[in-house]
Amino acid sequence: MDRDDTILLAHGGGGSLTQELIEKLLLPAFGNDVLLALDDSACLTDLPSDHELAFTTDSYVVSPYRFPGGDIGRLAVSGTVNDLAMVGATPAQLSCGLILEEGLPIADLKAIVQSMAETAQEAHVTIVTGDTKVVPKGNGDGIYINTSGIGWIPRGRRISVHSVQPGDAILVTGTMGDHGTTILACRENLGLTSDLRSDVAPLAGLATALQESGVEVHGMRDPTRGGLAQTLCEIAARQSVRMDISQDDIPVRPSVEAICDLLGLDTLQVANEGKFVAFVPKEQAEIAWTALRKHPLGLDAAIIGEVNAGRPSVVLHTSTGGARLVEPPTGELLPRIC
Amino acid sequence: MDRDDTILLAHGGGGSLTQELIEKLLLPAFGNDVLLALDDSACLTDLPSDHELAFTTDSYVVSPYRFPGGDIGRLAVSGTVNDLAMVGATPAQLSCGLILEEGLPIADLKAIVQSMAETAQEAHVTIVTGDTKVVPKGNGDGIYINTSGIGWIPRGRRISVHSVQPGDAILVTGTMGDHGTTILACRENLGLTSDLRSDVAPLAGLATALQESGVEVHGMRDPTRGGLAQTLCEIAARQSVRMDISQDDIPVRPSVEAICDLLGLDTLQVANEGKFVAFVPKEQAEIAWTALRKHPLGLDAAIIGEVNAGRPSVVLHTSTGGARLVEPPTGELLPRIC
Numbered sequence: 001m002d003r004d005d006t007i008l009l010a011h012g013g014g015g016s017l018t019q020e021l022i023e024k025l026l027l028p029a030f031g032n033d034v035l036l037a038l039d040d041s042a043c044l045t046d047l048p049s050d051h052e053l054a055f056t057t058d059s060y061v062v063s064p065y066r067f068p069g070g071d072i073g074r075l076a077v078s079g080t081v082n083d084l085a086m087v088g089a090t091p092a093q094l095s096c097g098l099i100l101e102e103g104l105p106i107a108d109l110k111a112i113v114q115s116m117a118e119t120a121q122e123a124h125v126t127i128v129t130g131d132t133k134v135v136p137k138g139n140g141d142g143i144y145i146n147t148s149g150i151g152w153i154p155r156g157r158r159i160s161v162h163s164v165q166p167g168d169a170i171l172v173t174g175t176m177g178d179h180g181t182t183i184l185a186c187r188e189n190l191g192l193t194s195d196l197r198s199d200v201a202p203l204a205g206l207a208t209a210l211q212e213s214g215v216e217v218h219g220m221r222d223p224t225r226g227g228l229a230q231t232l233c234e235i236a237a238r239q240s241v242r243m244d245i246s247q248d249d250i251p252v253r254p255s256v257e258a259i260c261d262l263l264g265l266d267t268l269q270v271a272n273e274g275k276f277v278a279f280v281p282k283e284q285a286e287i288a289w290t291a292l293r294k295h296p297l298g299l300d301a302a303i304i305g306e307v308n309a310g311r312p313s314v315v316l317h318t319s320t321g322g323a324r325l326v327e328p329p330t331g332e333l334l335p336r337i338c
Numbered sequence: 339m340d341r342d343d344t345i346l347l348a349h350g351g352g353g354s355l356t357q358e359l360i361e362k363l364l365l366p367a368f369g370n371d372v373l374l375a376l377d378d379s380a381c382l383t384d385l386p387s388d389h390e391l392a393f394t395t396d397s398y399v400v401s402p403y404r405f406p407g408g409d410i411g412r413l414a415v416s417g418t419v420n421d422l423a424m425v426g427a428t429p430a431q432l433s434c435g436l437i438l439e440e441g442l443p444i445a446d447l448k449a450i451v452q453s454m455a456e457t458a459q460e461a462h463v464t465i466v467t468g469d470t471k472v473v474p475k476g477n478g479d480g481i482y483i484n485t486s487g488i489g490w491i492p493r494g495r496r497i498s499v500h501s502v503q504p505g506d507a508i509l510v511t512g513t514m515g516d517h518g519t520t521i522l523a524c525r526e527n528l529g530l531t532s533d534l535r536s537d538v539a540p541l542a543g544l545a546t547a548l549q550e551s552g553v554e555v556h557g558m559r560d561p562t563r564g565g566l567a568q569t570l571c572e573i574a575a576r577q578s579v580r581m582d583i584s585q586d587d588i589p590v591r592p593s594v595e596a597i598c599d600l601l602g603l604d605t606l607q608v609a610n611e612g613k614f615v616a617f618v619p620k621e622q623a624e625i626a627w628t629a630l631r632k633h634p635l636g637l638d639a640a641i642i643g644e645v646n647a648g649r650p651s652v653v654l655h656t657s658t659g660g661a662r663l664v665e666p667p668t669g670e671l672l673p674r675i676c
Contacts, residue, residue, distance in 0.1 A: 009673045010668070012563075012673065013563060013564065013667060013672075013673070014562065014563025014564035014568055014609075014667070015563075015564050015568060015666050015667040015668055016666060016667075016668050017668075018563075019572075037498065037500070039424070039425050039498050039499065039500075040394060040420075040421040040422075040424040040425055040559060040560070041392040041393060041394035041421050041422050041424070041425045041427060041487075041489070042392065042393045042394065043390050043391070043392055043425055043491065043496050043498075044390060044391040044392075044393060045390050045493075047389075047390070047391055049387070051385075052381050052382060052383050052385070053381070053382040053385055053391075053488075054379040054380065054381055054382075055379060055380045055382060055431060055433065055466060055467055055488060056378060056379035056380065056433070056467050057433035057434070057435045057467055057468065057469050057484065057486055058435065058469045059435040059436070059437050059469055059471050059484060060471075061437060061471045061473050061477075063477075082378075083378040083379050084378075084379050086377070086378040086379070087377050087378055087379045087381055089379060093393060095393065095394070095395035095486050096395070097395045097396065097397040097435075097484045097486070098397070099397050099399060099437070099482060128393060129393055129394050129395055130395065131395050131396045131397055133397050133398075133399045133482075133674075133676075134673070135399050135479065135482075135673075135674060136673055136674070138476070139399075139401075139478065139479040139674075140477065140478065140479075141473065141477040144437060144473075144482070146395065146397060146435045146484035146486075148395055148433050148435070148484075148486035149379075150391075150393060150488065151379070153381065155383075158381050160375065160377050160381075161377070162375075162377075221378060222378070224352065225350075225351060225352025225353075225356075226351065226352035226353050230352055230353060234357075271352075328353050328354060329351060329352070329353040330348070330353055330354050330355075334351075335347045335350065335351070335472070335473075335474055336471075336473060336474070336477075
């Protein structure tokens with residue numbers, strides 16, 4: 001495969017070019033004993049006893065597939081690792097399903113696969129099974145990736161937002177809106193300022209740090225599509241609680257705020273890919289905050305509000321002393337944000 | 339959602355339309371307690387002890403997405419169930435990752451989801467986690483589906499084609515080439531004969547029937563992309579064995595043979611989605627054959643040849659007494675066959 005080669009339909013045909021793609025590009029990047037067996041399924045033998053099994057899936061269709069701070073490969077590994085981490089699981093193995101468009105430069109595929117491999121290493125997971133399909137030019141857009149993942153939860157340690165309740169403090173692990181704003185700025189050619197970059201990162205280590213701080217975690221969720229607004233509104237509705245959050249306490253980068261102002265976007269509705277929201281009893285909020293801030297991915301963590309009894313709603317207390325209802329996004333702000 | 343509605347970008351935005359799609363269309367079809375928890379990951383608590391875990395993934399991009407004998411939904415469930423069954427696992431849970439193209443009729447989506455639900459029931463698996471993305475018109479082609487799956491293998495009962503060896507008989511569980519030929523005939527508007535239909539089906543029950551017959555199964559594989567030719571050549575190369583197969587013993591429907599002749603295709607290179615190849619010690623071949631034939635999906639099972647020592651190759655002994663080397667397909671016969 002030369003540097004200038006592109007993906008052909010035959011790379012997805014199951015024949016010799018598919019084999020070449022697997023052997024020369026995918027296996028060297030992901031290589032591990034389970035994957036290398038190349039059977040129809042990965043077989044996992046060393047299973048922890050007395051654990052529950054977490055299982056999740058996500059497809060990634062972000063456009064553009066490379067952006068400041070990451071690419072679709074880093075996103076695909078991080079997003080699925082994060083879904084596992086949010087229920088209290090230690091992420092273990094991922095699958096990798098590629099849908100490639102005919103004409104994709106092989107150099108781009110190689111870079112994306114390399115990025116997946118590096119992010120997997122960072123997140124202590126292995127990619128143990130995969131699949132590659134190729135669609136004709138005009139039936140895709142470069143590359144779509146599905147990752148599914150499994151992880152293990154010590155029995156009785158599962159975390160679910162079903163435990164969120166009045167008396168909880170609401171924390172975020174860092175600045176809001178970085179990913180979505182970066183993608184949008186890329187697409188609109190807004191001319192990026194130097195610190196505008198996606199926050200995409202695997203969060204299992206940060207989630208573990210929070211759990212090991214000894215606080216009782218009542219819920220964690222990563223505010224991706226629809227942003228913090230969608231996440232909080234969804235949980236408020238499901239748990240029939242009111243959430244009060246303080247605008248001044250929500251960390252937002254000035255560059256992100258500037259772009260959102262320019263485009264008339266609500267920062268709270270913009271996707272994040274390297275942050276989570278956590279709910280802990282109010283009296284343990286400081287301990288949780290300190291634990292998060294000690295981790296490199298939680299340096300900007302903040303306590304942003306609290307859960308109260310009341311009509312299901314999310315109320316933002318503004319800098320000027322006002323209050324407004326936070327709404328989930330209704331239309332499609334940003335197609336193909338993740 | 340009216341009958342004439344189509345998928346909008348906002349159905350993938352993570353907001354209220356995404357919720358509506360999940361609540362009105364996906365949950366009613368797939369509904370089970372694990373899925374209904376709607377956490378970031380499915381949490382599975384009743385895990386069998388003393389088992390290995392099988393994990394696999396496949397994306398499905400077949401065109402057209404409805405075809406005689408099935409649709410992309412039945413294919414997506416069957417294909418992943420079959421990959422689990424081929425290593426000796428009992429398929430347990432699947433994920434469902436949808437990539438929808440803006441403009442897809444919601445009635446079509448509903449039919450496909452219903453087909454997934456019915457096939458899952460037939461295969462005794464549950465769909466416990468999912469994800470929906472929408473891509474703009476022109477960046478997809480109706481619907482692509484990824485299913486990943488997990489299943490359980492009693493410890494020590496894993497099946498791998500690494501055990502295929504000289505002295506094995508080669509069986510197929512039924513007629514070859516039905517799926518690929520049907521898809522091609524659809525696309526070329528060849529005018530379908532009444533019995534030309536895809537064989538797409540979940541094979542876990544048939545695989546179990548074979549294992550429970552008491553024979554020592556040295557390998558199973560479903561000959562999908564690249565057909566029987568690809569499957570046998572791949573295993574012959576990996577195990578450094580020669581395989582001798584007899585043309586007269588390979589079951590092929592006359593309608594399939596006719597279309598392949600018409601289009602200059604080699605039936606052995608055409609995809610199957612409801613058949614598998616099995617390797618068992620020659621002296622147990624009759625027992626295996628009888629066990630397969632007792633199952634509704636194995637009525638046309640046949641012993642087609644044997645594994646011998648020799649230069650890695652697959653030799654087809656023809657009806658006229660000749661012999662030719664079977665080659666894996668090199669180019670792309672049929673893009674988007676699965």
